[in-house]
Amino acid sequence: MFAKIAWLALAYLAGSFPFGLFIAQAARGIDPRTAGSRNIGATNVSRLCGTKLGVLTLVLDALKGLLPVAVAWQMSCGGFYPGLVALAAVAGHMFPVFLHYKGGKGVATTIGAFLALSVPATLVSVGLCIAAIAISGFVSLGSLLLAVSLPFTVWWFGPGSVVPVTFAVSGLVVWKHRENIERLRQGTEKPWKKKKED
Template identity: 50%
Template sequence: MTPELLLVIAAYLAGSIPTGLLLARLMGGVDIRTTGSGNIGATNVSRTLGWKVGVLTLLGDCLKGVVPVLVARGMGFSEGWLALTAFAAFIGHVYTIFLRFKGGKGVATALGVFLALSPLSVAGAVAIFALMLWKWRYVSLGSITAAVAMPLLVAFIDRRGLIFLVTIAIAAIVVWKHRENIQRLRNGTESKFKG
């Protein structure tokens, strides 16, 4: 097995670590899947256990994307293997092997992936997220809008073909994972950010 393939597998396993679930059990004694929205991500953890645990979850999920990509880059991997490593880390979070392939929505891990791949694009996406959150107070709407904008930002700033293709795939999955939020937004029943 090549070093590249080994790292892709390791990236998937790292991405699969359910940070929110582990922190919620450790710091709150709860199974985060049975409270709030039932999601293992930072937003639900924050609403259930407070912003400090939510921030730790965000950082942990983000690192799952950053570290494998930086390792791949440090090992001199080609653009194709770099893109595949990034996608594996993201997919690990969304479809974690440790929770019967039921994971989070992927926003924080995608953030980590793109911090390593295209930090300038992340700056643009974060600005869009913040604007949407400030204007309408919906975390989900900010996340969806930033995800949709990310391929355009990567295409404009980086102009790397394989990275762009992975960005499209990640954005599509993030939007798909938010399909229930989209329905609630349409119905006017989505929870607003109270911070």
């Protein structure tokens, strides 16, 4: 029991590590918390520092979720505990102790964590996310679709034991996007890339 509690704490600390901040500062001398969308996630890092560094941030943030949950599977034969570890890692990214609990929106870490929980469910939700971004041009819309669909794809593909935790993670991701939702509603959300003028 102590080992499981300790691993939950370590998963939160792993999630708290702000890769986007360190990458942007080391590579470009930019603090993503004060530029662009003022977010430490991959989308803002990509806009500020280039696609390659954005992808690197995405991969590292995903690993913050994937690795702790993969280890949790080895510590528990059931799916509920790995689900809690996924929630801890995502919460760490959103509310990092190292940044006074002001972090990112948790999408990449959610993807990584749920790849360790249910590959088919995650791939379907990621597919919906990518399709929404390709059609609309808005990363936030794709992220929201991923979050909203994930509880249902996990329910469909399993494991059923993590469905309640999945709803919790989904709710957090949607809540973190509340400003994006308002901008989408008002028509002021910035697209991923500006369209070329005629």
